[in-house]
Amino acid sequence: MNFDLCVKLFFFALALASPVYAKCPKERQLCSQSGEYKHCEEEDERYPAGTKKTNLIYCDSMFCEPEGFQHDYITRNHDQTPHQNKWKRAKIGERATLHDVCLLRNGMPVTRECKLKDYRAEWEATDQWDPVVCLRRFREQTISEDLNTLHDEVLEGRRRTNDTQGRREMTGLMRTIFRQRDRSLLPVDVHMTGQMFGALMQQDKDAAVIVDLVSVCKEIMSCDSQVLRLSAQLNATNTLLNQFENYMDALPQQLVPKEQCGKVVVKPMSDEAETATTGVETYNLSDIGIQALITGNISVFFANPECDFITGIAIFSASAENRRASPSGFWYRFLRFSEDLDKIKRESDLETAAFLPESLWKDVKGKGVTYLIFKIYAHDALFVETSLQRSRRPRSKVISISIPGLENNILPQPLPFLLRNENLRDPDANALTSGSGCGFWNYQTWSNEGVTTSNSSNLLKDLIIECHTDHLTQFAFLVGGSYRTNDLGEEVLITPINEKVLDIISIVGCSLSLLGILGIFLTAAIFKSWRSQASTKVLLHLCLAMCLQMVLFVFLNTDDVSEKLVTNGDTVRCVALGAALQYSILVLFSWMLIIAFLQFQRYVTVIGIERPPRYILKAAIVAWALPLVPTLLVALIDPDSYIPTKAQLSTDTGICYPSGYGLIFGVVLPVSMITVSNLVIFVYVFYSISHSLSQSIHKSEKKMVIKQIRLSIMLFFLLGLTWIFGIFAFMQAGVAFSYLFCITATMQGFVMFVYFVLLDSANRRLWVGLICPTKMKMDVQKRTAELQSMTTSSTNYTSRSH
Numbered sequence: 001m002n003f004d005l006c007v008k009l010f011f012f013a014l015a016l017a018s019p020v021y022a023k024c025p026k027e028r029q030l031c032s033q034s035g036e037y038k039h040c041e042e043e044d045e046r047y048p049a050g051t052k053k054t055n056l057i058y059c060d061s062m063f064c065e066p067e068g069f070q071h072d073y074i075t076r077n078h079d080q081t082p083h084q085n086k087w088k089r090a091k092i093g094e095r096a097t098l099h100d101v102c103l104l105r106n107g108m109p110v111t112r113e114c115k116l117k118d119y120r121a122e123w124e125a126t127d128q129w130d131p132v133v134c135l136r137r138f139r140e141q142t143i144s145e146d147l148n149t150l151h152d153e154v155l156e157g158r159r160r161t162n163d164t165q166g167r168r169e170m171t172g173l174m175r176t177i178f179r180q181r182d183r184s185l186l187p188v189d190v191h192m193t194g195q196m197f198g199a200l201m202q203q204d205k206d207a208a209v210i211v212d213l214v215s216v217c218k219e220i221m222s223c224d225s226q227v228l229r230l231s232a233q234l235n236a237t238n239t240l241l242n243q244f245e246n247y248m249d250a251l252p253q254q255l256v257p258k259e260q261c262g263k264v265v266v267k268p269m270s271d272e273a274e275t276a277t278t279g280v281e282t283y284n285l286s287d288i289g290i291q292a293l294i295t296g297n298i299s300v301f302f303a304n305p306e307c308d309f310i311t312g313i314a315i316f317s318a319s320a321e322n323r324r325a326s327p328s329g330f331w332y333r334f335l336r337f338s339e340d341l342d343k344i345k346r347e348s349d350l351e352t353a354a355f356l357p358e359s360l361w362k363d364v365k366g367k368g369v370t371y372l373i374f375k376i377y378a379h380d381a382l383f384v385e386t387s388l389q390r391s392r393r394p395r396s397k398v399i400s401i402s403i404p405g406l407e408n409n410i411l412p413q414p415l416p417f418l419l420r421n422e423n424l425r426d427p428d429a430n431a432l433t434s435g436s437g438c439g440f441w442n443y444q445t446w447s448n449e450g451v452t453t454s455n456s457s458n459l460l461k462d463l464i465i466e467c468h469t470d471h472l473t474q475f476a477f478l479v480g481g482s483y484r485t486n487d488l489g490e491e492v493l494i495t496p497i498n499e500k501v502l503d504i505i506s507i508v509g510c511s512l513s514l515l516g517i518l519g520i521f522l523t524a525a526i527f528k529s530w531r532s533q534a535s536t537k538v539l540l541h542l543c544l545a546m547c548l549q550m551v552l553f554v555f556l557n558t559d560d561v562s563e564k565l566v567t568n569g570d571t572v573r574c575v576a577l578g579a580a581l582q583y584s585i586l587v588l589f590s591w592m593l594i595i596a597f598l599q600f601q602r603y604v605t606v607i608g609i610e611r612p613p614r615y616i617l618k619a620a621i622v623a624w625a626l627p628l629v630p631t632l633l634v635a636l637i638d639p640d641s642y643i644p645t646k647a648q649l650s651t652d653t654g655i656c657y658p659s660g661y662g663l664i665f666g667v668v669l670p671v672s673m674i675t676v677s678n679l680v681i682f683v684y685v686f687y688s689i690s691h692s693l694s695q696s697i698h699k700s701e702k703k704m705v706i707k708q709i710r711l712s713i714m715l716f717f718l719l720g721l722t723w724i725f726g727i728f729a730f731m732q733a734g735v736a737f738s739y740l741f742c743i744t745a746t747m748q749g750f751v752m753f754v755y756f757v758l759l760d761s762a763n764r765r766l767w768v769g770l771i772c773p774t775k776m777k778m779d780v781q782k783r784t785a786e787l788q789s790m791t792t793s794s795t796n797y798t799s800r801s802h
Ligand SMILES: *[C@@H]1O[C@H](CO)[C@@H](O)[C@H](O)[C@H]1NC(C)=O
Pocket: 157, 160, 162, 163
């Protein structure tokens, strides 16, 4: 046979042997959800029309691929340009988290479901959500960042889980992350761990990683119950539990094979150093068909009854003869199929026990069963019900019994198990006999279908509860009663670190400002000469308005206060606070208008003409009263516009302040009108003054005019620019504007103090005179001496010239 023919024959044979789908075009191949079963879309005849593709997916569309997405972070000042993030790759049915971990205040991740639609994976529609916001940084030390990085590496294939070494590295890292003592666990961590266990499930099962998995589950079991209850809202505890159980159930062939029966084991138990790093004791007793992984809260026993007829396990809370001690604080004994249930039941300090009696073992063995797996959970932390009202709750250890290879987990005859009633040790005031009994976890709630509890006059008083089941899963003794759990939806588990820099600028700026305003008032209070000037009076009014605004802004109308008011439904106070803030801003601007108007009067129309009596008082009445009009209009017509929206509150940017039309007509319109008229007046005043200046006014008056103009320009920039920056910052034009707004807005009072008191030579002299009178006197003497000498010299000169 020539070589060519040989090759052809080989390929022909290959083509015959390959399944049908190999000929199927790639885009028509259908897979079952688990990915094992493949089939071509063309093969209609095997599936009657309509039903053919149930539960099938196009093989090239099993995953929702990463998708870009923008969101905001919670910060005190709403200054962020939206953050570009992306959804992680997810399998159908999974809830994906974000690439840059995105947490809400309660530690829950923001997730998006990957759904099955038209036989393809498709992201859940996003328009139904509130805007997504996350905490950028928070005070708590958590493991989320590390875990998220690892999760990312696994999903993106940068850390391979399909080869032994990569897989072991990954679970080792996971264990190390979870065993950091100084870090806290959040619901997002439970969620991501479940997904990573899921990724492991897709690969070959590896007995070397189970120590790490047990260790991780143990850490999760000992975390705060609130965290677990929150994560249950994402089905994260169930997913984790299910993946964990399935992974364990896939391993007995590797751990307790028949070939090891009776063979001496080199290293029967983990040494102390190992236990210290992993937190798990391991026992290799494969000579008697047992391997065990033991921790204080979760233990797994693999059994191969063919070695030594061991078909069960009993756990005790005290030592006795023939019990093995575990450093985790309990004792245990393996049960052979010949044991007597009643005898075990009478043993002292029994916590839980389960075994397959001889007839049952023979029966299942006949059905091709080889291995048994028992898992003991010390408490029900991982079995979380999401309903708030429960009619019973577990009061025993949870024992999980698995028999791989048993069809549908249905037992041919009942399997007995014993549970200690913890209600005796620690009675529960709500406990009721009715409803009490053994039950199993159906990944939603506890059910007692197919589980019989032994007859007893009062179950609550029995020390050991005996039950029988006809199917396999996790079991516990449930105590009836009415149990309410508090709603945890809004529980705050993590506290954000506010954007420090802007906070500090605000606080320092406002303190300086208030100090400045105080300085101005003090100067006015001490020096009558300054106080009695008309311009000072105007300035004092302006400062008063500024003070009002700053106190409202910094202390009274903060986002924390608004949030409290809104959640308490105290809308009246919110409207009042919002109106007060609006009013203070309008007053500030109306004083700017008054200043412009006074200057207009002074320099343009009525130069040299006496002002009407008490004109400052009249101006003040106008300036303080006029802003009431728009404020009251908005407050009466549209009070709802003061209430911040949910989205604003969740981003910490919501304060009681007008929004929408209230903002436009109640603030923006009056402020713009004033700003425009000010601009017009200034231009006009400037024009006419520079005109008249050339017609030579008196020198001192010229100096005065220039000073006034400088003042107006400064005020305009100080107040006007602040609001221009504010508008840019509001439009999210960039962080720089937020900083500029923050600096200018909070420093206003301080700048006024510098300008009017420190830079004003007359005021400076007044203060110097007050603080060190002698120096002042010396100055005066020196000045007079200089003057005298000047006059004398000039006299001399003049006399000489004469
Ligand atoms: C693991 O998967 C990668 C691709 O994801 C592949 O290139 C590699 O050959 C696989 N390794 C093993 C041992 O299967």
